Amino acid sequence: MRAWILVGGRLNMTPTLSLLPSPDLVVAADGGARHAAVLGTHVDLWVGDFDSSEGLLLDAPREVHPAAKDETDAELAVRVARARGARTLVFVGAFGGRFDHAAALMLGSLRLAQEGLSISLTSGDEWAWPLLPSSPLSLELRPGTTLSVLACTDLRGLTLQGVRWPLSRADVPQGSGWTVSNETTQPMVSASLEGGAALVTAVLH
Structure with missing residues (x-):
C-alpha cells in the first residue's frame, strides 16, 4: 500500500x-x-x-x-x-x-x-531517497539533473553510475562534499552501498 x-x-x-x-x-x-x-x-x-x-x-x-x-x-x-x-x-x-x-x-x-x-x-522540486546496503537505488532521471549523495555516516563501497562523475566502490567520509552536486548523464541512475547510510537527492522540475 x-x-x-x-x-x-x-x-x-x-x-x-x-x-x-x-x-x-x-x-x-x-x-x-x-x-x-x-x-x-x-x-x-x-x-x-x-x-x-x-x-x-x-x-x-x-x-x-x-x-x-x-x-x-x-x-x-x-x-x-x-x-x-x-x-x-x-x-x-x-x-x-x-x-x-x-x-x-x-x-x-x-x-x-x-x-x-x-x-x-x-x-x-527537490527529492530524496534513502540509500542503504540492503536497498540499492535505480532512479529514472532526466540527463542534466543535479544529483547528490549525502553521506549520513561514513560510507563504504559506494558505486554510482549514470552520472558525470561515476564512482566504483568508493569510501566516502561522513558529511563529505565529494559526492555533492553531481550531474546525471543517462536516463537511469544506479546507486549502491556496501556499508553505511546515505540520502540521494535530486533537483527535479
Missing part, C-alpha cells in the same frame, strides 16, 4: 510531482494539510497537535494529540499509515520548513528504510 504523508515544509507543484502515482492513503501531519488543495487530493486522516494549522479548514477526520508529546506530528502520521498497512511512504512537503523538523524527517527516513519500507521525500 502506498501512502502520502503531508508534512509542513514548502511544496512547489511541478510536472514531476504531478506524475507521482496516486496513493491508497493520505495522512496529513498538522500544517501539512494545506498541501491537499495544491495536490487536489482528499485526506483520509489529519493528525497532530494542531499548533501549526490555525485557520486551515479541511473536511477530514482528526486525531488530536497534546503538544507535549514524544513524537513529531510526522511520526504520528507514519504510525497511522503503517498501522493501516502502508509499506511505501511518500513525504510531501518535506523540505524548506523548520530545519529541525526537516532534519529529523530525513534521518528518520533512514530508520524507516532500515525497517524495510520504501521511502521518498519531496517538495516538488
Whole structure:
C-alpha cells in the first residue's frame, strides 16, 4: 500500500510531482494539510497537535494529540499509515520548513528504510531517497539533473553510475562534499552501498 504523508515544509507543484502515482492513503501531519488543495487530493486522516494549522479548514477526520508529546506530528502520521498497512511512504512537503523538523524527517527516513519500507521525500522540486546496503537505488532521471549523495555516516563501497562523475566502490567520509552536486548523464541512475547510510537527492522540475 502506498501512502502520502503531508508534512509542513514548502511544496512547489511541478510536472514531476504531478506524475507521482496516486496513493491508497493520505495522512496529513498538522500544517501539512494545506498541501491537499495544491495536490487536489482528499485526506483520509489529519493528525497532530494542531499548533501549526490555525485557520486551515479541511473536511477530514482528526486525531488530536497534546503538544507535549514524544513524537513529531510526522511520526504520528507514519504510525497511522503503517498501522493501516502502508509499506511505501511518500513525504510531501518535506523540505524548506523548520530545519529541525526537516532534519529529523530525513534521518528518520533512514530508520524507516532500515525497517524495510520504501521511502521518498519531496517538495516538488527537490527529492530524496534513502540509500542503504540492503536497498540499492535505480532512479529514472532526466540527463542534466543535479544529483547528490549525502553521506549520513561514513560510507563504504559506494558505486554510482549514470552520472558525470561515476564512482566504483568508493569510501566516502561522513558529511563529505565529494559526492555533492553531481550531474546525471543517462536516463537511469544506479546507486549502491556496501556499508553505511546515505540520502540521494535530486533537483527535479
